[in-house]
Amino acid sequence: MQLKNLVIGLAIVILTTFVVVYGIQTFYERPDYEDFCEERDKIADPATTQEICESKNGEWQTYEGLRQVDGIEGYCDLYGQCRGEYDDAREKYSKTLFIITIILGIILIAVGGILFELEAVGAGIMGGGIITLIYGAGSYWQYAGDAFRFILSIVGLILVIFLAYWLNNRDKKKKTWKKFFK
DSSP states (O other): OOHHHHHHHHHHHHHHHHHHHHHHHHHSOOOOHHHHSOOOOOOOOTTOOHHHHHHTTOEEEEOOSSOOTTOOOEEEETTHHHHHHHHHHHHHHHHHHHHHHHHHHHHHHHHHHHGGGSHHHHHHHHHHHHHHHHHHHHHHTTTSOHHHHHHHHHHHHHHHHHHHHHHHHHHHHHHHHHHHTO
């Protein structure tokens, strides 16, 4: 690949990634922490009680192990419940994002393989598809279990190997037909 094609291909990788990421963010809004946990009054007295905490919609957390010297039995977590709701919404968002990016990534890799006649364009779109897959997997990876990660990695490897064979065999058949008609 010539240097100019390498630069053009790299630009296409970057711009394809931007189009996918910002397109998803435009049409599929991610959860915002402030929508779940609005600013609450801070409890000024560190020696607060469970009753005061619960009256402010907080969750009382009892200290485990060593206790503070002043005898306080616990602390008030004003954001525990809403943070849990926010984390649940983020997990659901990440799972949907993962599914969307898997579909888009595979489509981009396939389109890039088909357009590989224009090497810089095809390679650039395929690279954008790969980064799209990484973006989607990275967003859901923390929620996925080890077995899911393992299976996903094997399936991805098999699909990429299959795609490589398919593209190379397709290119060989084209060259054979071109020689025949010369």
